[in-house]
Amino acid sequence: MSNVFSEIISFIKNIYKDKDIIPLHEPTFKGNEEKYVLDTIKSTFVSSVGEYVNLLEKKISAFTGMKGAVATVNGTQALYLALKISDVQPNDEVITQPLTFVATANAISYTGAFPIFLDVDKNTLGLSATELLNFIENDCEKTGGVLLNKKTKRKIKAVVPMHTFGHPCEIEKIAAICEKYDLSLIEDAAESLGSYYNSKHTGSFGKIGILSFNGNKTITTGGGGMLVTNDLNLAAKAKHLSTTAKVAHPYEFIHDETGYNFRMPNINAALGVAQMEYIDEILENKRKIAMQYKEFFKNIKGVQFVDEPENTKSNFWLNTILFNDPDDKINFLKTCIENKIMARSIWRPMHLLDMYKENYKNSLINTEFLYNSGVNLPSTPVFTS
Template sequence: MPRSPPRRDDQSRQPVRDQHRRHCPHGTAALQVALQLAGVEAKDEVIIPALTFVATANAVHYLGAIPHFADSEDQTLGLDPAALRDWLSTTAERSGAGAGWRNRHTGRRLRALVPMHCFGHPCDLDALLAIAHDYQLALVEDAAESLGSRYHGRHTGTFGLLGTLSFNGNKTITTGGGGAILTDDMHLADHAKHLTTTAKRPHRWESIHGEIGYNYRMPNLNAALGCAQLEQLPDFLASKRCLAARYCDAFADSGLEQARLMQEPPGCKSNYWLQTLILDERVADQRDAILEVTNDAGLMTRPAWTLLHQLPPYRDCPRAPLPVAESLARRIINLPSSAGLA
């Protein structure tokens, strides 16, 4: 069952004790297994942001489940709890005593909620946990981009039933590829290890597999690289915050009024995985011209991802109104963000 919302006291701000990790070959595999551990089954619907990397939806699809897209908020770039609660109030209905909630339009079970901490900025987790509690949704955090980010003093990826990280080559630290599943539930941690090692039961010589598992183990060489990278993580995070401050100073001195730099949400500490410029709506039509000029000058600027409901595989998936996500997608420009630039 999903957990109750965290208490707003000092205890809820402490690091999670006995946090267990299971390493995987990449973040997508970690999210796929985490969703399976959370009880997601074929034909279930899983609520995810439309503004996220395609891997979030792919992990849902690999289980035969259906992504259900929700809107984002301007302040965090993550799921908007107010908009989501309003949407569910008209879209979700009880399935029966103890059977959870379903989408009244499709008849499918609403099983999980997956906040993604966009570009490393934490979502409004308290409000999203409250929604997960009220609608009996398992909350699984996609913290692929937010290693080192904290929400009210506590690390992202540790609030839900499970959380996942990515160590891809473009992340804050890398193992060349790789990911991890986080949970403080020993039973889920043991099951995660079982599923990611081909579901082989311990035995001195027999190969007995009690369920369908995956060969999702991280190779030792990659893990060794990750251990070395972890030693440098504090320096990487400090460099990225320094770079964010330098960008802020540069744009403040420029007098530019038609754009703003994304700042960490109140009460949060972001890892600033990507430095993000957000254009005003009135100049959104100049985004592509800016991308062209900067890339011609050798600066690797990038837009946000194509929204998931606009991709061919996911065009027919259920979705809430997405006005903010669609606006943000027109206006976001990601700036060079390497820790080495600081």
């Protein structure tokens, strides 16, 4: 396999010619980022009040086709807020996938509910609609209008599928199941800005979607996130809770419930507004990299490139390959480190982490296969001008 590794390493080095160290995904600032950030400094509006926050919300709302958008300090807290306003309570259960970044499970835990783990599909890398339906039909019962997990006797309140590495999961089927069983659908679209299922933006299929603008994402605000929804009452509720539940008043500080300080600062939003001005170009260049990888891996034996699933357009946030032999995965990662290439293993699945290993799960064959074989490759878009 070492010849194959050398071929892959040379290919990556050729894409990122000018780099000594090749990161997994780094931000590009080639627009009005500096100008807008300086604007916030000059105006003194660097904190959570300011026009850039409102402007970023408008831009994301228009881009995703969602009526409401609420900017937050990060994607994790956007997800926590989304669960909170969907009435997820301590001791409830929330169905999610084990193959995700830890923030998905953590945000569920912050509410006092238990994340429970159902398997993903091999081709989408996201929550399997078949597994979801099997679990509800065979392992749950409806009592007094609520869905109970027969084994744990806990209420199932919500489903949080995640669009892994930007590839949309079977979200239409999942949405239909949630509708049928009256479960809140909250999409973790942290990685999938610019990804579509049947031409509809990810995050827009259920009650609420969330996005992340962390430094490694398709666009960045430094740190930041967004909650998107078509329900304007929910958007208003999220905004109120994220701004310490402060009631508008000319001079008094009145707060009508226990709120949070989760509003995105204006200085961060300024970066995001500048990035949104050329998001189409970012997405186009990311797709170009993905197509180069796809073409290249057609001729590489023992390795499979993860393509966008049928009926979807992926943003290819992180390009992923699967090694037939798990030993090759580890050896390849070691070779990348030697070559200063920051390729990374797919996340260790949630059910294998100490804090979640006792949580309810079903058979997770696909998740374990993907973890044992999957590697993310450098995916920063390359700009020629």
